[in-house]
């Protein structure tokens with residue numbers, strides 16, 4: 147075996163290793179000092195499509211405990227109570243758990259002697275390319291649906307910022323630091339069961355919502371895959387309370403290990419985390435009532451309208467890899483069947499008439515054709531904007547990729563519907 151071969155092998159085995167970087171070494175040493183055993187020999191690497199992520203030096207089997215993080219190293223509401231709230235003047239107004247965690251991060255970033263220093267230094271400086279992290283004028287070039295969701299995300303962030311400023315009038319941080327911390331918490335926090343935290347006293351004076359988010363060092367290095375399957379739970383290991391993740395998928399050594407952030411469609415992933423995944427099985431194409439009625443070429447009477455509204459059949463109208471959503475199927479049936487005496491019996495009893503399924507298939511195809519025209523127009527419009535003087539290229543290029551991907555996604559769905567019954 148020659149030197150070149152050995153070097154090539156090494157490179158294949160260790161693509162983009164981050165193990166020797168100061169941040170990684172210090173984070174792992176800090177975790178080990180506080181009881182982390184890293185029994186699965188997890189390592190940090192820079193992966194081609196996902197950026198920094200986690201792999202293991204050994205193969206991981208179904209049911210293996212992927213990671214056990216000592217509970218004392220998690221930033222939960224209890225940490226906020228002891229490390230933050232008890233050292234500052236009372237909040238003038240209660241805040242959301244995400245906002246409190248963001249304040250915690252901002253304070254610890256500035257604290258040179260922070261217990262959390264190694265963890266804080268492992269956090270990315272740059273934020274993911276979230277479509278709403280751009281200027282209002284750039285957002286106005288987004289397609290309507292993406293613009294609407296981006297504006298909503300931006301409003302949520304602004305509300306949080308305003309609330310924090312009101313709650314802490316002697317606020318000493320700039321808005322940009324809050325934005326950084328707010329986004330990091332949103333993209334990295336894990337869900338914790340508030341009952342398991344055993345919080346003493348009434349937390350409603352400080353909290354507007356439930357204390358169900360927590361930061362979990364190293365566990366927040368795992369990237370998302372819709373296929374990944376894990377179970378999270380609190381347990382005792384050597385009499386120490388630990389937050390554990392059990393994997394229900396298997397991985398070869400040095401392959402990237404993923405977890406699932408939830409059954410999110412691509413639009414949600416893009417808005418919340420700044421990426422999307424082609425072929426995501428949870429992806430869907432959304433419609434609204436007006437679009438569907440235009441494609442069907444129908445008007446509805448008062449009785450039909452009332453039934454639709456009473457049963458919220460005008461919401462969650464989508465087509466995905468699975469098929470048409472329950473509501474879209476029901477909505478189409480109501481629109482096309484003004485003679486039907488009992489909509490409920492058909493829709494909720496799944497007693498659709500013979501032949502409806504075939505009709506639905508061709509309607510689905512027409513709906514997808516309608517949407518593909520819109521998506522292609524969106525692409526064209528956005529392409530002309532992208533070529534103009536833009537200030538936020540990371541956002542615009544991911545949006546462009548996303549728009550192009552939407553067209554491909556619909557073509558995939560059309561192929562699927564051409565072959566299958568609905």
Ligand SMILES: C[S@@+](CC[C@H](N)C(=O)[O-])C[C@H]1O[C@@H](n2cnc3c(N)ncnc32)[C@H](O)[C@@H]1O
Nearest residue numbers: 195196198274333334366367368369370419421
């Ligand atoms: C919990 S962090 C995961 C670790 C992160 N990559 C890091 O370097 O710290 C979540 C962020 O990782 C990135 N990410 C997660 N899964 C991804 C994926 N499948 N593809 C691309 N980026 C991903 C996104 O930027 C997301 O906001």
